[in-house]
Amino acid sequence: MYDQSFNRHTLERVLQKGDFRGIAAADHEVFKEARLVDAEAAALLNFGAPLNPLKSFNLKGKAVFALSSLANELVVRKLSANLKRLVKPHGRGRSAIVGNLYLLLEEGVPFRVYRLDIKNFYESFSTSELSSRIDQLAELSPHSKDLLHSLLVSHKGIGGTGVPRGLALSANLADLMMENFDRTIFFDQNVYFYARYVDDIIVVTSCREQVTPFTKLIKAALPAGLELNPNKKTIAHAEKRVAPKEPPVKQPLLHFDYLGYSFSVHEPAKEAKKKEFAHFRAVTVDIADSKVKKIKTRIVRSFLDFNQTSDWSLLYDRIQFLTQNFSVYNSKVGSKKLAGIYYSYPEVSEAAASLIGLDSFLRNAALSRTGKLFSQTSLKLSGKQKRSILSQSFVRGHVSKSFVYFPGQRIKQIQECWVN
Numbered sequence: 001m002y003d004q005s006f007n008r009h010t011l012e013r014v015l016q017k018g019d020f021r022g023i024a025a026a027d028h029e030v031f032k033e034a035r036l037v038d039a040e041a042a043a044l045l046n047f048g049a050p051l052n053p054l055k056s057f058n059l060k061g062k063a064v065f066a067l068s069s070l071a072n073e074l075v076v077r078k079l080s081a082n083l084k085r086l087v088k089p090h091g092r093g094r095s096a097i098v099g100n101l102y103l104l105l106e107e108g109v110p111f112r113v114y115r116l117d118i119k120n121f122y123e124s125f126s127t128s129e130l131s132s133r134i135d136q137l138a139e140l141s142p143h144s145k146d147l148l149h150s151l152l153v154s155h156k157g158i159g160g161t162g163v164p165r166g167l168a169l170s171a172n173l174a175d176l177m178m179e180n181f182d183r184t185i186f187f188d189q190n191v192y193f194y195a196r197y198v199d200d201i202i203v204v205t206s207c208r209e210q211v212t213p214f215t216k217l218i219k220a221a222l223p224a225g226l227e228l229n230p231n232k233k234t235i236a237h238a239e240k241r242v243a244p245k246e247p248p249v250k251q252p253l254l255h256f257d258y259l260g261y262s263f264s265v266h267e268p269a270k271e272a273k274k275k276e277f278a279h280f281r282a283v284t285v286d287i288a289d290s291k292v293k294k295i296k297t298r299i300v301r302s303f304l305d306f307n308q309t310s311d312w313s314l315l316y317d318r319i320q321f322l323t324q325n326f327s328v329y330n331s332k333v334g335s336k337k338l339a340g341i342y343y344s345y346p347e348v349s350e351a352a353a354s355l356i357g358l359d360s361f362l363r364n365a366a367l368s369r370t371g372k373l374f375s376q377t378s379l380k381l382s383g384k385q386k387r388s389i390l391s392q393s394f395v396r397g398h399v400s401k402s403f404v405y406f407p408g409q410r411i412k413q414i415q416e417c418w419v420n
Contacts, residue, residue: 004082004141006043006075008036014077019070038071043143046150047072054154054164063123064166065155073168075147080169082144086137089175090182090196094259097195098285098347101202101258104193105265106280108242110207111192115256116218117232121199122170125162125177126224127152133176148173162225171198177223184221190214202258207239242281243267253281257288261347262354285347287354296361298322298418303365303377305417312385314413317406319362321414323392324404328411341397351395358394366390 003010015032023031047053053072056065067073092100104111118124134140134148155164163173178196185203186194193204205214215235219228236254252264266282287295299322306315325340341355348355366381366389368374381389396402406414 002085004144006040006078006143006147008040011036011039011043011074011078014074014081035070035074038069039074042069042071043075043078043147046147047075047154052154052157053151054158054160056158056160059166062165063160065160065164066166076151077168079144079147079151080167080172082140083169083172083176086139087172087176087179089171090178090186092195094197095346097197097202098259098261101193101195101204101263102283102285102347104204105263105283108279108281110237110239110241112205112207112209112211112235112237112239113254113256114201114203114205114215114218115232115234115236115258116201116203117229118199118201118222119227119229121226122163122165122174123161124225124227125174127156127162129224130163130173130177137176174198181221181223185218188217197259200259207237211235238265238281242279257290260288260291261345262286262288284352285349286352287345287348291345292354292358295322295358299362299365300373301417304373307373307377307380310380312381316385316388317410318414318417319389319392320404321406321411323362323394324397324402326404326406326411328408340403341394342401345398348398350399352398355394355398362392362394363390 012032015035019035020028020031042048042053051068053068054065055068056063058064067076105113131149131152134145137145151164163170163177182194182196185191185201188205190205190209191203192206193202195202203218222228234256236256238253252266255262255264257263262285264284264286266284268280268282298318302315302318302322306312321340323341325338325342327336327338365374365377366386367378369378378386
């Protein structure tokens with residue numbers, strides 16, 4: 001039977017390798033015992049009120065919260081584990097969502113796509129509604145409920161609203177509040193496919209529903225306080241069954257962005273030698289324009305920094321970092337996470353236009369003798385250095401999944417000129 005209590009043994013299970021960073025191996029046991037004693041006390045005293053267990057900082061214009069001590073962090077991790085047993089997230093992983101969406105868009109049936117976004121997701125939940133939902137969890141222990149209520153009071157005490165963003169249990173609390181919404185949309189008779197990745201929503205319907213009433217249904221189903229972002233709404237449709245066209249088929253039937261990808265759906269080309277038309281539409285998955293722009297900005301900033309410092313080694317490493325793949329150590333789980341041009345966008349179609357365009361942009365950056373920046377860096381780069389840059393390729397990095405290794409400190413240096 002699962003133990004929801006907060007004792008030495010249950011709290012020890014949520015310790016992570018990263019918690020011992022900076023602690024000499026010989027001191028691990030003493031450090032661990034001291035933190036576990038502190039964590040038991042924090043749980044017993046509801047985070048040790050009147051001291052606030054939370055601190056906040058600003059990240060990209062949002063207030064993000066963290067725990068003021070490892071002891072409080074251990075208690076919140078255990079709370080998160082308790083909630084995970086009772087609140088199952090509706091969505092799947094990003095790649096799984098994109099892969100399933102791709103297969104559905106291929107179908108030659110009428111459909112309509114609603115791409116929606118929730119405005120100020122974590123901050124907009126009603127705190128009173130959240131407290132009520134916590135109390136309604138019959139299988140959650142009274143102690144867990146008391147700790148959650150205490151945490152929400154502390155969050156409000158330092159200016160927070162809704163669900164505290166950035167904590168181990170933030171997603172669990174948000175999923176708890178979104179349970180009814182997820183069920184309502186998922187089981188609607190007109191819905192073929194529904195997925196929510198935090199605040200990003202995608203709905204594919206049968207096209208039999210009317211847009212205005214269905215949009216109103218979605219808005220009405222949202223928890224109290226939440227609103228759709230009108231600036232991030234896309235509705236596209238294929239109102240008829242698949243209708244093959246004479247090649248070349250240039251204009252997409254519909255186009256939209258979701259989770260950093262762009263989706264373009266075309267009617268299949270009509271083939272003269274075949275008596276039967278194709279039954280599936282052609283779907284291209286590419287990197288969204290906003291993400292391509294971000295990569296181009298990083299290339300420009302890399303060359304700008306080189307123009308100021310003449311640090312060729314750092315420029316080359318930055319280009320490798322962008323065009324290839326690498327692993328980053330995740331201290332929370334004690335293992336490596338794969339990242340880079342392929343692992344950030346594994347569902348991109350082969351030889352996608354965005355990758356070809358990025359290669360062209362990089363080539364222009366290395367060789368151009370016009371423009372305020374590139375004309376200057378071109379004079380500083382030797383022929384050999386230019387060839388080294390041109391040896392790097394976004395297309396090849398994605399297709400071959402090629403890897404490059406960087407120590408953690410070097411990654412920090414690489415990313416310095418991209419911040420903000």
